[in-house]
Amino acid sequence: MSSGTATVNQKTTAERFAEALTLIPELADVEAIIRTSFQSDVRPMKEIPDYLLSLGGKRIRPALTLLCAKAVGMSPITSEVLNVAAGIELIHMATLMHDDIIDQSPIRRHKQSPYAKFGTPLTLLSGDFLLTRAFGLCARLDDTVIAHTEQACIELVEGEALETPLYLESHTLESSLTIAKRKTASLFRLAAFCAGHLSGAPAATLEALSVFGETLGIAFQIIDDVLDVTSNEATLGKQPGLDIIERKPSIVNVLWLSSGDAAARKLLQPPVAESEAAFAHKALEMLQTSQYVAEAKQLARSYGARATESLNQALTSTPQCSDGASQALYSVIDFALERLK
Amino acid sequence: MSSGTATVNQKTTAERFAEALTLIPELADVEAIIRTSFQSDVRPMKEIPDYLLSLGGKRIRPALTLLCAKAVGMSPITSEVLNVAAGIELIHMATLMHDDIIDQSPIRRHKQSPYAKFGTPLTLLSGDFLLTRAFGLCARLDDTVIAHTEQACIELVEGEALETPLYLESHTLESSLTIAKRKTASLFRLAAFCAGHLSGAPAATLEALSVFGETLGIAFQIIDDVLDVTSNEATLGKQPGLDIIERKPSIVNVLWLSSGDAAARKLLQPPVAESEAAFAHKALEMLQTSQYVAEAKQLARSYGARATESLNQALTSTPQCSDGASQALYSVIDFALERLK
Numbered sequence: 184m185s186s187g188t189a190t191v192n193q194k195t196t197a198e199r200f201a202e203a204l205t206l207i208p209e210l211a212d213v214e215a216i217i218r219t220s221f222q223s224d225v226r227p228m229k230e231i232p233d234y235l236l237s238l239g240g241k242r243i244r245p246a247l248t249l250l251c252a253k254a255v256g257m258s259p260i261t262s263e264v265l266n267v268a269a270g271i272e273l274i275h276m277a278t279l280m281h282d283d284i285i286d287q288s289p290i291r292r293h294k295q296s297p298y299a300k301f302g303t304p305l306t307l308l309s310g311d312f313l314l315t316r317a318f319g320l321c322a323r324l325d326d327t328v329i330a331h332t333e334q335a336c337i338e339l340v341e342g343e344a345l346e347t348p349l350y351l352e353s354h355t356l357e358s359s360l361t362i363a364k365r366k367t368a369s370l371f372r373l374a375a376f377c378a379g380h381l382s383g384a385p386a387a388t389l390e391a392l393s394v395f396g397e398t399l400g401i402a403f404q405i406i407d408d409v410l411d412v413t414s415n416e417a418t419l420g421k422q423p424g425l426d427i428i429e430r431k432p433s434i435v436n437v438l439w440l441s442s443g444d445a446a447a448r449k450l451l452q453p454p455v456a457e458s459e460a461a462f463a464h465k466a467l468e469m470l471q472t473s474q475y476v477a478e479a480k481q482l483a484r485s486y487g488a489r490a491t492e493s494l495n496q497a498l499t500s501t502p503q504c505s506d507g508a509s510q511a512l513y514s515v516i517d518f519a520l521e522r523l524k
Numbered sequence: 525m526s527s528g529t530a531t532v533n534q535k536t537t538a539e540r541f542a543e544a545l546t547l548i549p550e551l552a553d554v555e556a557i558i559r560t561s562f563q564s565d566v567r568p569m570k571e572i573p574d575y576l577l578s579l580g581g582k583r584i585r586p587a588l589t590l591l592c593a594k595a596v597g598m599s600p601i602t603s604e605v606l607n608v609a610a611g612i613e614l615i616h617m618a619t620l621m622h623d624d625i626i627d628q629s630p631i632r633r634h635k636q637s638p639y640a641k642f643g644t645p646l647t648l649l650s651g652d653f654l655l656t657r658a659f660g661l662c663a664r665l666d667d668t669v670i671a672h673t674e675q676a677c678i679e680l681v682e683g684e685a686l687e688t689p690l691y692l693e694s695h696t697l698e699s700s701l702t703i704a705k706r707k708t709a710s711l712f713r714l715a716a717f718c719a720g721h722l723s724g725a726p727a728a729t730l731e732a733l734s735v736f737g738e739t740l741g742i743a744f745q746i747i748d749d750v751l752d753v754t755s756n757e758a759t760l761g762k763q764p765g766l767d768i769i770e771r772k773p774s775i776v777n778v779l780w781l782s783s784g785d786a787a788a789r790k791l792l793q794p795p796v797a798e799s800e801a802a803f804a805h806k807a808l809e810m811l812q813t814s815q816y817v818a819e820a821k822q823l824a825r826s827y828g829a830r831a832t833e834s835l836n837q838a839l840t841s842t843p844q845c846s847d848g849a850s851q852a853l854y855s856v857i858d859f860a861l862e863r864l865k
Contacts, residue, residue: 223678223682224682225682225685225686227685227688228681228682228685277652281648281649281652284644284648285644285645285648285649303625303626304626304684304685304688305685305688307622307625307626307648308622308626308681308684308685309685310652311618311622311651311655311677311681312678312681312682312685314652314655314656315655315659315674315677315678315681316674316678318656318659318663318674319670319671319674321663322659322662322663322670322673322674323667323670326664329660329663329664330660332663333656333657333659333660333663336652336656337564337653337656337657340569340649340652340653340656341564341565341566341569341653343645343649344566344568344569344645344646344649344650344653345566347568347645347646
């Protein structure tokens with residue numbers, strides 16, 4: 184019964200997110216810029232990004248950029264905003280390629296990952312290619328955009344470096360949240376900030392937009408960590424439990440570890456080939472209905488509430504404000520919290 | 525006797541290159557910018573670049589940037605030129621890190637490679653970190669520098685993608701030279717061009733500087749390919765013959781392949797664990813005194829001659845010109861051709 188209710192809620196949230204996307208026909212322009220940036224006479228440099236793009240994705244970062252610009256009154260959307268939105272998605276795509284190499288992930292969105300399909304050398308280079316294109320797009324904008332883009336990318340890379348299993352023993356809820364903030368929230372914050380900045384929004388609005396982007400990004404990442412435990416392969420598009428197998432300092436893992444549960448101590452040891460599948464299976468079964476997942480969801484909701492509050496502030500501190508785009512942004516928060524994949 | 529003569533010549537060339545470096549005390553400023561860009565509170569993001577820097581290196585790209593600026597009359601060297609020189613070296617460092625992952629190279633400059641010492645995940649991320657810092661430095665300059673930096677990085681990545689063993693069968697001398705041009709000459713050309721551009725050199729000088737940088741870079745890469753065959757581990761700082769073992773479309777390999785020598789056909793097959801060492805050993809022994817190496821050296825000298833000619837043009841087409849820096853640039857060409865490592 185309660186799962187039925189959740190499904191109804193989810194459907195509504197997903198539908199509202201889909202409706203939000205219809206408010207931004209400019210997403211097609213962003214996609215065109217992204218595709219143009221794949222141009223290369225060296226086949227795999229076009230083929231691999233094309234393949235990754237074909238796997239689909241939520242395009243939540245460009246959507247966020249465009250909706251924030253609209254919400255604070257930009258009309259029509261300028262080419263600068265389209266370029267930043269494309270640049271941010273390209274950075275995200277590059278990190279997906281490099282992440283799959285780091286995690287040796289065979290599957291992404293139900294299909295072979297670029298890493299599995301094209302191998303390490305070409306996938307690594309393809310990520311570098313996209314990073315270069317992204318910087319090319321953002322570097323043509325003003326110094327503020329450049330400085331914030333550099334900062335966001337540095338944080339993103341640092342967040343991923345902090346995530347290496349080497350350091351799992353020393354992780355706490357606080358350090359796990361730092362990782363979520365750096366590796367995921369950095370690009371969300373960049374998207375919201377740049378949209379406001381390029382719209383000429385006042386300082387108070389920019390600050391509120393930054394906090395909105397950052398807290399939304401943290402909530403988004405916490406739910407990612409939850410879904411790794413609660414979802415299934417059919418919905419997730421990849422095997423669940425990877426954070427367990429890869430000994431990642433996910434929010435769920437650190438909450439479990441810090442509980443003192445003896446079973447969690449196994450996370451501090453490298454996977455043992457013979458017993459890992461059984462451990463992951465048992466851990467998933469236990470975690471799905473555990474207090475750790477409940478705590479993580481509660482934490483995500485609290486970040487979602489801060490995102491809502493910051494969005495309120497951003498919208499009340501700007502002279503012009505689009506109701507449609509504003510409502511769409513609230514639905515993005517709901518979607519981040521209630522999505523099933 | 526002839527090897528004795530070569531040593532004397534080399535010593536002179538190396539000495540003249542060392543003298544050239546004394547003309548550019550600003551290299552210390554570039555190094556300071558590079559070190560500052562390693563700052564991070566995430567230890568490996570500072571530790572890995574520090575380690576790579578500690579392995580030494582010729583710093584030929586920053587030296588080229590500074591000498592070109594001086595040669596066309598810039599005095600004093602501006603912070604823009606220092607930033608570009610640092611940015612180009614950072615891009616080079618990032619590609620070394622990523623290359624070692626791609627080639628699974630255990631050794632760099634007599635020591636463990638960053639990849640061998642720190643593993644794929646952190647080395648990959650560290651390369652991304654440096655790429656981001658490099659773009660941060662270059663993006664703060666004008667649109668011309670940004671466009672040329674983006675173009676050079678794209679070419680560099682494309683050149684490396686073309687080099688994957690997958691494609692060796694279809695390689696020719698022409699395609700091998702295309703790879704040298706893209707993967708190596710792109711940054712040399714960028715260094716020379718940006719130095720001229722930021723010095724306000726006239727269009728004819730800029731064009732000549734670009735050709736100088738590009739032809740010098742191609743000569744440099746051809747000699748790299750030659751040294752992989754003719755040098756030894758003590759001098760090279762890594763095992764010779766890696767281009768053979770890794771089935772790279774090096775200039776020497778494609779000349780050998782295109783000769784129709786039956787033994788070269790083995791380059792078209794993947795390495796076979798049991799017989800690879802014997803094959804590489806025999807191939808090296810034969811190649812060292814072969815016509816292919818002689819042809820490759822001749823080819824390098826012809827690119828060196830074009831570099832000299834373009835440098836002449838650059839220096840005669842610019843109103844101001846520093847004799848000391850100009851002479852130093854000629855010694856860089858000699859060094860690129862006659863170096864032993």
